Amino acid sequence: MNWITNYVRPTINSLFSRREVPDNLWTKCDDCGTMLFHRELADNLNVCTNCDHHMAIGARDRLRSIFDGGVFVEVAVPEPTADPLHFRDQKRYSDRIKEARKKTGEKDAMLVAEGEMGRTQVVVAVQDFSFMGGSMSMYVGNAIVAAAERAIALKCPLVLFSAAGGARMQEGILGLMQMPRTTIAVQMLKEAGLPYIVVLTHPTTGGVTASYAMLGDVQIAEPNALIGFAGARVIEQTIGEKLPEGFQRAEYLLDHGMLDRVTKRTELKDELVTIVRLLMRQAPPVKGDLPAPEIESGASEEIAATEEAK
Template sequence: MSWLTDFIPPRIRNLISKREVPEHLWSKCSSCETMILTSDFEKSLYVCSHCGHHGLCPPKLRYSHLFDEGSYSVLESVRLKEDPLQFRDQKRYVDRLKDARLKTQQWEAVLLAQGSILGRTAIVACFNFSFVGGSMGLGVGEILIQGAQWALHHKKPYIIFSSSGGARMQEGILSLMQMPRTVLALTQLRESAIPFISVLTHPTTGGVAASFASLGDITLAEPKAVIGFTGARVIQETTRQPLPPGFQTAEFQKDHGFIDHIINRKEMRAVLGKILSLFDLPKCIPDSNSGLEI
């Protein structure tokens, strides 16, 4: 029995009791480990004010900063059959999907939208790494292909913000099939002279880096983003050779001609707007069945 809780009057007890700190009040930079107010972190688009590290940024927050006046339309995609292989590891695949949807408030790892960037309309797909590591399965492949079809039909530029660990292992060979499918969709854009801009954010690896993410007519990246197919440790153990400093970072890839330019997240809207202004694409007639107001 505690005299503090059982005999002290309630008012006094409330004065001396420990105040609870609200959950998620603080966030920690994954690079320098500095604690930052979550509200301030969100306002800075998850760019650390101390070391400049670009953290994971959810699509809706990115879109609110990217599109004019933060206004955009989400393009609904076809929902495919879930768990085609009935996969189970530590937990069922369908349960992982439920947890990811609850956590991110998204149906899949990619959110497809359309809106104006400095007055220029574009179709934009953005990965959410918090959704099963931004992995690419049947659903993600279908969304990316649908985005390419929208861009082709309406003669509008296509932009993809990639952030992924690669193919989704729970869908096996079906996830790997999305690599050639997305490449073919982008080939159609190139043949029709519709620009595709690939923006690589941290991290962009595996089958995503080895397919559509590497095929941009213009390829941009965020500072210090890890970009590559296989992890640096695996490569070093396989080749038994020391890797050069900064291997697989955006800066390393730019120095070796893989990336055209590295852009700070806060400047991305301005840079993309300037790039889009260079393209003289024909105006399109709105399609009443499309759901797009272009």
């Protein structure tokens, strides 16, 4: 046995061997193909730094980006009846719910929170597309009603981020009934004289578009977001014509009067703060408007002595 062969050489090889790089350090842009470092991408709110392509962002990350300091308090949402139709296709609906909850860590496809945005009290509801495609369920209906009631109680605006493929088929007519139900919730806000602002993200389609997603006092969309009711292929087959380029994309809808603004995600908070304060008849937001730092007692006495000397 040679100690150089058995000990020294393996030790040297282990020190200079190539280390494996974790797969989750880099993300490839779906649009331009650029490899983006995960921290740089997260700091830019999942917007490609090369081509400005807006990638998917989690519901909680969305809330952190909107509220001041990323601080918010969740609003409780009543739990609906679980699997009311005892639906089953390839899997039981109850099993699909369990899988989605395990995957996302959320109860369902809508998160509701309250807090300050630009030092202005707001309630924010965010649809989570990663939870069964953000499909509109009884829970989502309960969440929007709870968000509207909380906004009315606080006398503050409601901001809703939509992202869905439509109603949840596993709940049948009960899922579809959330369309008129959420419309009534929006009407409650209007009767209370409170702003309701909708931010349409990619994708927003089906019954969601046909109800609460298109009822905002101000309609904003993220760039290139897919927004529509029926799919483009279905529409082409129905009317027998070729649809124009960019049909159902945010920029096309803006040009045709269905949206008020198309705003980059990195600029969205500032724009929402401006709109909210305008609609609430508050003073314009002030950059750097932060509370004065606390001064220790010794430091305050020194400052006072300096002022007296002057």
